[in-house]
Amino acid sequence: MSVIKVLSRSAAVVGVLLLCACQSLPPAVSPVEDAGSELPATDQPAGESAPSPVDQAPARRPAEQRGPDRNSSVVMALEAQARQHIVERDWHRAIAAAEHGLRINRRYAAFYQILAEGYRALENYQQAAQFARQGLRFCGNSCAEIEALLDTIGAH
Amino acid sequence: MKRKSKLLDSNKSNGHSWWRWAVRALLLLGLLLGAWLIYLDMEVREKFDGRKWALPARVYAQPLELYNGKQLLLQDLRSELKLLEYRPVRQVSLPGQWSLEQGAVELFVRSHDLAGKKIPARHVRFRFSGDEVSDFQVLKGEPASLVSLDPVLIGGIYPRRQEDRELVKLEQVPPLLGEALIAVEDRAFIRHFGVSPKAIARAAWTNFKSGKVVQGGSTLTQQLVKNFFLTDSRKLSRKLVEAAMSVLLELHYSKAEILETYINEVYLGQSGPRQIHGFGLAAKHYFKRPLEDLQKQELALLVGLVKGASFYNPWRHPERARERRNLVLDLLAQQQLLSAEEATKLKALPLGVVPASESYLQDYPAFIDLVKNQLRRDYSDEALSSEGLSVYTTLSLTAQRHAERALANRVRQLEGSYQLTPDSLQGAVILAAVGSGEVEAVVGDRNPRYSGFNRALNASRPIGSLVKPAVYLTALREGAGYHLASLISDAPVTVEGPDQSLWQPDNFDHRSHGDVLLIDALTQSYNQATARLGMMLGLDRVAHTLQQLGVDKPVPKVPAMLLGSLELTPMDVAMMYHTLANDGVLVNLRAIRSVVDASGQQLSRYPLALNDGMAAGTINLMQYALQSVMREGTGKSIYRKLPDSLALAGKTGTSNEQRDSWFAGFSGRHLGVVWLGRDDNGSTPLTGATGALQVWGDVFEQMPTEGLDIMPAPELEYLWVDGQTGGLSGENCYGARLMPFRHSEKPSQRAECRWRENPVLHWLRRWL
Numbered sequence: 001m002s003v004i005k006v007l008s009r010s011a012a013v014v015g016v017l018l019l020c021a022c023q024s025l026p027p028a029v030s031p032v033e034d035a036g037s038e039l040p041a042t043d044q045p046a047g048e049s050a051p052s053p054v055d056q057a058p059a060r061r062p063a064e065q066r067g068p069d070r071n072s073s074v075v076m077a078l079e080a081q082a083r084q085h086i087v088e089r090d091w092h093r094a095i096a097a098a099e100h101g102l103r104i105n106r107r108y109a110a111f112y113q114i115l116a117e118g119y120r121a122l123e124n125y126q127q128a129a130q131f132a133r134q135g136l137r138f139c140g141n142s143c144a145e146i147e148a149l150l151d152t153i154g155a156h
Numbered sequence: 157m158k159r160k161s162k163l164l165d166s167n168k169s170n171g172h173s174w175w176r177w178a179v180r181a182l183l184l185l186g187l188l189l190g191a192w193l194i195y196l197d198m199e200v201r202e203k204f205d206g207r208k209w210a211l212p213a214r215v216y217a218q219p220l221e222l223y224n225g226k227q228l229l230l231q232d233l234r235s236e237l238k239l240l241e242y243r244p245v246r247q248v249s250l251p252g253q254w255s256l257e258q259g260a261v262e263l264f265v266r267s268h269d270l271a272g273k274k275i276p277a278r279h280v281r282f283r284f285s286g287d288e289v290s291d292f293q294v295l296k297g298e299p300a301s302l303v304s305l306d307p308v309l310i311g312g313i314y315p316r317r318q319e320d321r322e323l324v325k326l327e328q329v330p331p332l333l334g335e336a337l338i339a340v341e342d343r344a345f346i347r348h349f350g351v352s353p354k355a356i357a358r359a360a361w362t363n364f365k366s367g368k369v370v371q372g373g374s375t376l377t378q379q380l381v382k383n384f385f386l387t388d389s390r391k392l393s394r395k396l397v398e399a400a401m402s403v404l405l406e407l408h409y410s411k412a413e414i415l416e417t418y419i420n421e422v423y424l425g426q427s428g429p430r431q432i433h434g435f436g437l438a439a440k441h442y443f444k445r446p447l448e449d450l451q452k453q454e455l456a457l458l459v460g461l462v463k464g465a466s467f468y469n470p471w472r473h474p475e476r477a478r479e480r481r482n483l484v485l486d487l488l489a490q491q492q493l494l495s496a497e498e499a500t501k502l503k504a505l506p507l508g509v510v511p512a513s514e515s516y517l518q519d520y521p522a523f524i525d526l527v528k529n530q531l532r533r534d535y536s537d538e539a540l541s542s543e544g545l546s547v548y549t550t551l552s553l554t555a556q557r558h559a560e561r562a563l564a565n566r567v568r569q570l571e572g573s574y575q576l577t578p579d580s581l582q583g584a585v586i587l588a589a590v591g592s593g594e595v596e597a598v599v600g601d602r603n604p605r606y607s608g609f610n611r612a613l614n615a616s617r618p619i620g621s622l623v624k625p626a627v628y629l630t631a632l633r634e635g636a637g638y639h640l641a642s643l644i645s646d647a648p649v650t651v652e653g654p655d656q657s658l659w660q661p662d663n664f665d666h667r668s669h670g671d672v673l674l675i676d677a678l679t680q681s682y683n684q685a686t687a688r689l690g691m692m693l694g695l696d697r698v699a700h701t702l703q704q705l706g707v708d709k710p711v712p713k714v715p716a717m718l719l720g721s722l723e724l725t726p727m728d729v730a731m732m733y734h735t736l737a738n739d740g741v742l743v744n745l746r747a748i749r750s751v752v753d754a755s756g757q758q759l760s761r762y763p764l765a766l767n768d769g770m771a772a773g774t775i776n777l778m779q780y781a782l783q784s785v786m787r788e789g790t791g792k793s794i795y796r797k798l799p800d801s802l803a804l805a806g807k808t809g810t811s812n813e814q815r816d817s818w819f820a821g822f823s824g825r826h827l828g829v830v831w832l833g834r835d836d837n838g839s840t841p842l843t844g845a846t847g848a849l850q851v852w853g854d855v856f857e858q859m860p861t862e863g864l865d866i867m868p869a870p871e872l873e874y875l876w877v878d879g880q881t882g883g884l885s886g887e888n889c890y891g892a893r894l895m896p897f898r899h900s901e902k903p904s905q906r907a908e909c910r911w912r913e914n915p916v917l918h919w920l921r922r923w924l
Contacts, residue, residue, distance in 0.1 A: 074223040077301040092761075099592070099764050104223075106591030107867065115764075130766035134741060137772060137867065 075105050082114045091118040109139040113146050116153065125156045193400060200404045203385065208417065209321060209433075211544030211754065212314045215527055216307035217551040218594075218749070219270060222263075222282060223302040226289040227825075227860035232554040233261070239308045239553065241444055251277045259283055262295070268306035271548045272752040278303050287860040308553060311524045313531075315541040318429045322436035326416040328448055332493065333435060334415055336459045339491045340484055342376040346411060350377045350402030377402040380418045424458065425465045432465075442470065442509045452494065453502040456484040457509075471512040478507060521607030522584075522600030523551050526727075526747045529613070534760060535751070544754035550594035550747055552587075555826075555859060559585040559597040560604040562854035567602050567832065570850070574841045581840065583832045583851065584611035586730045587859075590827050592764055593734060593743035609835075612726045617816045617833060620720035620809035620844065621681045621790075622729060625736060625778055626701045627690040627718055628678050629770065632777045633701075636693070639901045640675040640777055641882035646685035651715045659715045661687045664810075664843075673882050675781045675895065679789035681808065683719055690718035704770050706731040706742050720809060729820050730829045735769045736778060737805070737822035739867070742769035773869035773898055779805050780866060780896050782821075790845050791821065794853045803863035806852070808844030815839050817847030824862040828852050872896045875903070883907030888918045 078101035085094035098114040105111075112135030119128035132150040139146050220236045222228075237244075237254055242263070245253045251266040260283050267277040278297030282289050294300055312320060326334070338345045344352050352375050359373030374382070381401045386394060405414060423431060424438035432441045438458050439447040450458075460480035461468050470477035482503045489499035527549055531540060539545070567581045579602075587597040600610035609615070631638035638644075646669040651659040661683045663669070669682060677685035690698050698718065699711040708731075711722055724732070727745070735742050743766060750761045769775075782805035785791045790808040798804070806821020817832040817840065830848040834840060840847070868874075876892045878885040882903055885892040889909035897903070912918070 072225075074225065074301045095763060096761065102764065103589065103592050103594070107865075127765060130741075130768075134766060137739070137869070 075101055075108055078104070079108070079110050079114070082111070086114060086117055089121070091121045094118045107138045109135045109137075109142075109146065111135075112138065113149060116146070116149055120149070120153050120156075123156075125153055128153045193404070196397065196401055197404050197408075199385065200401055201408060204405070204409060204413075204417070208384075209323075209420070210315050210319070210542035211323075212312040212318075212320055213531075213540045213543070213545040213547050214309055215311045215313065215524060215547045215549055217310045217549060217553050217556075218596075219304040219307040220553075221302055221304050222280060222289055222292060224282075224290060224292045227287050227862070228284070228289055229287055229860060230256075230261075230284055232557075235557065236305065236308070236553060237263075240306055248279065260291075264296075265303055266306055269546075269756060270304060270307060271546075271750045272756045272758045275304060275306075307548060310549070310551060310553075311519050311521075312430075313524075313528060313540040313547075314430065317431070319431045319433055320437060321420055321432075321434040322440065323420050324416075324434070324436035324447055326412055326419070329416075329419060329435070330448060330450065330455060332452055332488075333419070333447070333455050333459065335491075335493050336455060336484060336488055337376065337415070337418070337462070339487050339493060340459055341379070341462060342374075343491075345376050345415075348375055348377075348406075350404075350406035351375060351399045374398075375402065376418050377405055377414055380414060380421060381405060383421050383423070384417070422462055423465055424461050425469070444510045444514065451508075452498075453481065453485065453505050454508055456488065456502070457481040457507060460484045470507050470509045474507060481507065519605060519607070520551060520556060520598070521605070522610045522612050523549070523556065523595070523598040523747065525600070525610045525613055526595060526598055530747050530762070531751070545759070546752040546754075548749045548752070550589075550592075550596060550749060552596035555587045555596040555855075556599075558855050558858040559587055559599045559828075562851050562858070563599050563830075564602050564604070566851045566854055570832075570842065570847060576840070580834055580838075581832060582611060582835050583830065583848075584615060584726045585851065585855065586612050586726050586829045587855065588730055588734055588745055588827045590734065590737045590822055590825055591743075593738070593745045594749075595730075595745050595747045596826070598747075611831065614725060615831065616723040616725050616728075617831065618721050618811040619724050619729060620811040620816060620818055621683075621686075622733075622807055622809035622818050622820055622844075623702070623718070623720040623722055624678055624681065624686050625782065625807060626705060626732075627686050627693070627698050628674065628781065629705075629774060629778050630693045630698050630701045631674065631689055632774050634771065634774065634898060634900065637901070638674055639897050639903070640673065640781060640895050641877040641897075641903050642674045643671045643882050644674050644677055644685050644689050646670060646672050646677060646682045647688075649684050649688045649691070651687070651691055653715070659687075661719055673879070675784055678781050679784045681785075681790050687715065687718050691715060701770070702732070704742070704768075705735045706769070720811065726829045726831045729818070729831075730827060733807075733820040733822065733829060734827050736775060736782070737827050737864075738769075739772045739779075740770040740775035741772075742767040771869075773871045776866055776868050776872055777896055777898070779864065782806055783864065783866075786821070790843075791819070791849060793845060794849060794856075797853050797857050801863065802861070803865070804856075805864055806849075808849055810843045813839040814842055817842040818844050819848035819852045821849075821852055822864065823856065824864045826856070826859065826861045828855055830855075866896075868896060871898050871900070873899060873902070877903055878907030881905075881907045885909055888912050888915060 078097055082094045082097035082101065085097055094114055095118040098111040098118070101108060101111040112131045116128045116132035116135060119131060129150065132146055132153055135146045136143055136150070220233070242252055242254045245255055248255050248262040248264050251264045254261065254263040260281055262279070262281045264279045265277060268275050276297055278300065279295045280292065280303055281295055282292040284290070294303065314320065344355065352373065355375065356373035378398050381398050385401060386398060420434040420436065423433055424435065425432040425441055427441060432438050435458055436447050438461070439445060439450055442458070443450060443454055457470065457477065460477070460483065463480070467473070468477045468480045485494065485499045485503050488494045489496050494502070527547060531547065563583045563585050567583055570576070571578055571581055581602070583602055585597065585599040586595065588595050598612045600612040601608070630636065632640070646663070648668055649661065653659060663683050664681070668684060672682065672685060677689070695713040695715070695717065699713055702711050707724065707728060709724065709728065711717060714721065731745055734745060743764065746762050748762045751759045753759050783803060786794055786804045786806055791806050794804065802823065804821055804823055806819060809818030809820070810816065815833055815837055818830070820829045822828070830851045832840070832842060832847040832851065874894050874896050876885045876887050876889070876894050877883065878889065879891040879893045883905045884903050885907045886909055888911055890912050
């Protein structure tokens with residue numbers, strides 16, 4: 001009795017699965033999650049005519065975002081140095097240190113934030129806004145500070 | 157009687173008058189002499205008290221930085237240390253030494269000035285893990301997570317007379333040098349008052365006996381006055397001025413001041429057009445070491461060169477130079493400044509000068525041109541060539557070396573394989589760091605030391621298909637109605653000009669390809685599809701896109717512009733493609749980081765400045781399409797030499813009749829632009845792919861870099877589309893391709909799906 005029950009349940013599951021598999025669109029793809037996994041090789045089904053070079057080699061997805069940065073210790077040291085200059089209100093040095101940091105990791109949001117703070121203090125609001133906006137591109141899930149900064153810059 | 161007395165009176169009065177006139181004349185002469193001496197005195201003091209020399213600006217490369225994760229190859233580290241004259245040793249104990257033992261590098265970084273900041277000496281150790289620095293630690297000195305090496309001097313900005321020197325203070329000078337100079341050039345230096353009558357009499361007698369001028373009686377002070385204030389003429393009047401000035405100089409200044417000035421002034425050789433003055437620079441020119449590090453026989457050689465740096469040139473006339481050096485050593489022994497045994501031992505030693513090829517300052521004329529162009533916006537020529545400024549630049553010696561070698565070797569190889577006339581091909585390369593916009597290398601000629609026409613900055617040539625991304629970007633803008641999978645026609649196209657002329661562009665393969673996806677039209681660089689698309693979008697809008705990408709030259713709004721009749725220099729192209737690499741943010745490419753004055757004060761810094769460019773989302777779509785060019789299109793041959801895992805983006809360009817071969821491409825860290833062609837604008841057998849791309853590949857094969865990470869803007873999503881129709885598809889559908897779309901502009905129709913494998917199996921495989 002229980003065997004029949006299991007079989008009938010399994011059949012139902014397979015049926016649902018078959019229905020699911022029929023959809024041609026994949027489930028919603030998050031670019032970041034997908035990034036890096038290469039597309040399957042474009043093996044050609046037997047009997048198909050030779051595809052054109054264009055559809056034979058689909059474009060790959062973007063390369064995977066790197067994990068924790070290999071140079072994170074130096075990046076953090078430069079960030080600490082730049083923040084110290086901000087505390088000391090030495091804006092030019094803070095800007096120079098943040099630029100140095102960007103030469104090592106150009107997608108580290110904190111450096112853009114420091115640059116925005118530095119230029120705001122120097123009353124160069126145009127550059128401050130540019131750097132804050134650039135920081136927003138790379139801040140991931142911790143954007144509140146940069147957003148607030150951009151608001152204060154916008155007020156000028 | 158009366159008459160006689162009258163005569164006497166007259167004689168008396170005549171004699172009196174003559175005497176009066178003589179006294180007057182003498183007084184006048186005395187006044188003139190006095191005025192002349194006052195004038196000379198003023199001249200002597202003005203020059204001696206003020207800035208004595210015009211000091212050229214010194215230009216430095218960017219310093220090599222060491223830290224965990226730094227991309228660096230051992231051979232590049234070796235080259236840099238060689239240029240900086242670090243000595244390989246077994247056991248590192250002093251600044252300027254380094255060792256490599258069992259995979260661990262130990263390096264004692266010297267203390268140095270960097271952009272006005274004192275960097276202390278540090279003894280560091282690290283390893284290489286692949287192309288990266290790892291296990292970095294400071295063994296001695298202040299702890300630091302990043303240590304910079306001393307920046308390499310790469311050139312100077314000279315006045316017309318290319319006089320160069322490195323100033324030294326008397327206390328830095330080895331005592332033997334001063335003693336030797338006095339012993340050889342002017343034994344009475346300590347005693348005389350500027351001129352030595354005894355020496356003059358001796359020289360006059362010798363010259364009289366030989367019937368020509370064979371000996372000079374000049375003191376060190378006179379030699380200094382001659383070099384410092386006067387010309388080389390041997391006229392008597394000049395000699396008188398020289399003597400007067402020498403006496404005046406001795407009246408006002410101490411012997412030590414005069415000797416120090418002499419040591420910095422004297423001419424000691426030539427390096428190409430650059431004149432080597434002073435013992436400080438001469439030590440580096442001949443021995444590649446600071447003056448204070450020279451040994452006795454090396455100092456003797458330099459002292460010997462004072463008599464005639466060209467005549468005793470140790471590279472051209474080593475035997476003559478050796479005789480002269482040994483004569484100096486003998487004189488030192490005679491004066492008991494050396495023992496006879498020591499002199500004998502030193503005379504047996506070789507000259508010890510570095511090879512002639514190493515004596516030349518490594519020069520980078522094409523890069524220095526760019527530095528000068530940027531400096532001239534803020535500094536006068538006079539300030540640049542006289543105030544002793546230090547200019548810290550963005551030049552990466554590693555990148556420059558790879559670019560120079562790649563261009564020189566590849567054009568030679570291309571000439572051979574296409575049987576072209578030797579030296580008929582020319583080229584240019586620019587490398588820049590993505591993001592900072594720092595120019596890391598500029599090559600303006602296949603012979604990188606040639607300082608003539610700089611093609612990288614000044615050769616404006618039609619850019620061919622390098623313009624196409626601007627056409628496609630115009631289409632991909634928000635609201636323009638296109639996405640990467642839009643179908644566009646590659647059928648023949650005809651455009652009528654204002655004078656009824658017809659423009660009918662043709663594809664490179666002379667075939668039409670029907671309806672193609674927009675991404676494929678760019679990937680395969682189809683001319684017909686691009687021309688039609690551009691005409692539909694409008695020339696004004698395409699020109700506007702070019703301007704937003706940083707092209708600041710007037711763009712002729714003619715249909716041929718869509719296929720690259722626009723003429724740009726490699727530097728202009730680098731600017732344009734940097735905006736593509738930098739997610740749409742426009743940054744002016746920079747060659748200078750800062751300028752520091754002679755006292756170490758920073759005069760100016762050249763900061764990173766961001767400007768409005770294009771929306772990041774639109775640029776991300778283009779970056780994806782340009783990756784497709786490299787994977788499947790005209791740039792795909794690059795992956796024969798570069799690893800498949802390295803994501804790159806770029807575009808080839810070929811102008812009419814293959815006169816110009818272009819490639820512009822980027823990784824996540826570096827942008828490179830290459831142009832190849834002929835100076836006479838003749839055609840070549842090269843396309844962008846067979847010419848410039850090969851040079852680009854050679855550079856990127858050697859240079860550690862990072863793959864391009866597209867960080868998609870929030871308005872983008874990735875969807876599977878059918879490779880033929882551009883309709884929505886699925887991962888398991890035959891011919892499906894994944895590509896990014898803006899939420900607001902994406903395919904709406906579904907394409908028919910032919911499964912690649914049983915959907916259940918496919919689903920299970922994914923699931924499991």
